[in-house]
Amino acid sequence: MKAKNIIISLWSLALLWSCTDMMDYNEIVSYDKEDVFQSFNRTGNFVTDIYGRLDYDFGNYGNGAMLASATDEAEFAWSISNIHDFYNGAWSPINYISNTWSNSYSAIRASNFYLKESEGRTFDQFKNNKDYYENMTKFERYQYEVRFLRAYFYFNLVREYGDVPLVTTVLTEAEANSVTRTPANDVINFIVSECDAIVNKLPISYKTLNPAETGRVTRATVLALKARTLLYAASPLLNPGQDMVKWQAAALANKNVLDSCTLYGITLGKYSALWGTDNYKGSEIIFVRQIGDLNTLESNNFPIGVEGGKSGNCPTQTLVDAYQMKSTGLNWDESGSGYNPAKPYDGRDPRFALTVAKNGDTSWPNYNVMPLQTYEGGANGAPISGATPTGYYLKKYCDATVNLQPNSTNTKRHSWITYRLGEFYLNYAEAVFHALGSADATNATFTMSARDAVNKIRQRSDVTMPNLPAGLSNSDFEKKYMNERMVELAFEGHRFWDVRRWKKGELLNKVTLMKLTKNSGTGDIIYTRVVKNRLWDDKMYFSPIPDQEIRRNGNLTQNQGWN
Numbered sequence: 001m002k003a004k005n006i007i008i009s010l011w012s013l014a015l016l017w018s019c020t021d022m023m024d025y026n027e028i029v030s031y032d033k034e035d036v037f038q039s040f041n042r043t044g045n046f047v048t049d050i051y052g053r054l055d056y057d058f059g060n061y062g063n064g065a066m067l068a069s070a071t072d073e074a075e076f077a078w079s080i081s082n083i084h085d086f087y088n089g090a091w092s093p094i095n096y097i098s099n100t101w102s103n104s105y106s107a108i109r110a111s112n113f114y115l116k117e118s119e120g121r122t123f124d125q126f127k128n129n130k131d132y133y134e135n136m137t138k139f140e141r142y143q144y145e146v147r148f149l150r151a152y153f154y155f156n157l158v159r160e161y162g163d164v165p166l167v168t169t170v171l172t173e174a175e176a177n178s179v180t181r182t183p184a185n186d187v188i189n190f191i192v193s194e195c196d197a198i199v200n201k202l203p204i205s206y207k208t209l210n211p212a213e214t215g216r217v218t219r220a221t222v223l224a225l226k227a228r229t230l231l232y233a234a235s236p237l238l239n240p241g242q243d244m245v246k247w248q249a250a251a252l253a254n255k256n257v258l259d260s261c262t263l264y265g266i267t268l269g270k271y272s273a274l275w276g277t278d279n280y281k282g283s284e285i286i287f288v289r290q291i292g293d294l295n296t297l298e299s300n301n302f303p304i305g306v307e308g309g310k311s312g313n314c315p316t317q318t319l320v321d322a323y324q325m326k327s328t329g330l331n332w333d334e335s336g337s338g339y340n341p342a343k344p345y346d347g348r349d350p351r352f353a354l355t356v357a358k359n360g361d362t363s364w365p366n367y368n369v370m371p372l373q374t375y376e377g378g379a380n381g382a383p384i385s386g387a388t389p390t391g392y393y394l395k396k397y398c399d400a401t402v403n404l405q406p407n408s409t410n411t412k413r414h415s416w417i418t419y420r421l422g423e424f425y426l427n428y429a430e431a432v433f434h435a436l437g438s439a440d441a442t443n444a445t446f447t448m449s450a451r452d453a454v455n456k457i458r459q460r461s462d463v464t465m466p467n468l469p470a471g472l473s474n475s476d477f478e479k480k481y482m483n484e485r486m487v488e489l490a491f492e493g494h495r496f497w498d499v500r501r502w503k504k505g506e507l508l509n510k511v512t513l514m515k516l517t518k519n520s521g522t523g524d525i526i527y528t529r530v531v532k533n534r535l536w537d538d539k540m541y542f543s544p545i546p547d548q549e550i551r552r553n554g555n556l557t558q559n560q561g562w563n
Contacts, residue, residue: 005518
């Protein structure tokens with residue numbers, strides 16, 4: 001881990017926004033403390049640059065691959081992408097793929113610098129300015145935003161690596177290169193204590209502030225970080241002894257998110273409102289990472305054969321199988337489900353059509369006038385280079401109004417969902433299920449059962465799936481819960497981590513794809529399931545620490561199995 005003393009060099013990942021209600025991320029090249037605190041504007045720029053390091057996944061791996069393609073959610077169409085290294089045996093401390101270590105510690109260094117150097121500053125030279133007190137109010141709030149950001153980056157580190165160095169001061173390079181790993185539980189306790197300390201120091205909303213902004217940390221955002229952290233802390237990977245106290249803490253923290261959202265007017269809306277240019281305004285949004293106007297997500301995922309489409313993150317049949325039948329609420333292969341193998345996509349959970357582009361779909365994207373042909377020999381299928389290997393293309397998060405035709409090319413605003421209400425109904429369901437011992441159990445504190453929480457998700461206005469029935473066995477509920485989580489949170493960056501925290505890596509041993517062929521005589525489509533094996537090793541529950549960090553700091557130890 002590198003360190004710099006007074007001068008901090010940061011390279012922002014973000015783009016500028018043109019809308020006045022959106023927070024501008026700024027590029028800070030080389031500021032020392034006198035530069036950073038020379039004016040309110042420069043100070044604000046430094047803070048928003050730390051915001052600019054928040055993670056998102058609109059295709060951050062080779063050739064536009066998303067982390068979903070390292071799971072059973074998707075198969076990436078292009079073999080040259082490094083996303084395949086997660087499961088083909090090439091992942092290693094030298095080929096560590098993820099930049100979480102360097103990105104997080106860079107942001108943490110900037111946060112520690114800011115918290116140290118901002119202390120006691122009053123900007124007396126601006127006291128006669130009309131907006132002095134307004135700017136000082138914002139300045140006083142920045143310290144709590146930065147403390148949240150630092151805690152957020154520590155969550156990302158502990159989620160991926162387990163034990164990591166916990167550093168809360170500005171270090172010299174020699175000090176930074178001699179730190180040791182802090183137990184994961186201690187890092188988690190730090191995150192939780194920081195959330196408790198700052199939550200009431202931040203506004204419920206920025207809408208009434210001057211200037212009104214979106215994209216900054218609110219009270220609900222802090223509660224969300226705490227709740228997600230405690231869910232991970234209670235899960236088998238970090239809680240091998242299944243300490244029920246941890247599950248109870250996770251249940252209470254996620255209940256607090258749900259209660260606060262009710263108080264703050266954050267409510268479940270339409271599933272279809274979770275993406276698009278205005279998704280950051282959605283009724284269930286707690287916090288988003290604003291990206292900017294772009295069309296690369298679409299160009300990297302619109303079907304081959306559609307002008308401008310390059311193909312990319314293709315949903316698997318494994319994911320498609322998770323979408324239950326709408327009339328019965330049963331999986332496709334359950335007796336009495338209503339599944340018709342001749343029409344395998346009819347009558348599915350409405351979230352399927354919103355997430356997955358399939359053979360025969362029309363107007364995907366909007367400028368495509370031809371129905372999709374994902375079968376072999378079709379306009380969007382094999383053997384065309386880059387054609388879907390799964391039989392499907394991605395819809396979710398892609399904006400159908402993006403046009404990639406040469407004379408009509410446009411871009412649209414994109415925002416990555418970091419926290420939304422739907423996740424926390426699921427988090428609560430998982431935690432209270434373990435804390436109380438069954439899907440139907442309630443008590444004076446937890447008046448909503450795990451089953452009821454899942455059903456809240458299934459009853460959003462444009463989904464309306466049958467409720468999970470009462471009386472499910474624990475094993476049956478757990479299977480249905482995991483299935484629901486896969487469906488609801490598909491392509492939102494959860495599956496990679498969920499499988500790991502559950503210690504169910506065997507789920508990633510293989511994926512099922514769909515091969516579509518056309519009967520030359522009848523024109524009927526023939527659907528053939530194809531199983532593709534992938535490599536899983538239990539050492540993959542935690543990522544390898546980059547070899548360069550181990551070489552730089554002899555006090556760091558490598559995660560088990562990666563030496």
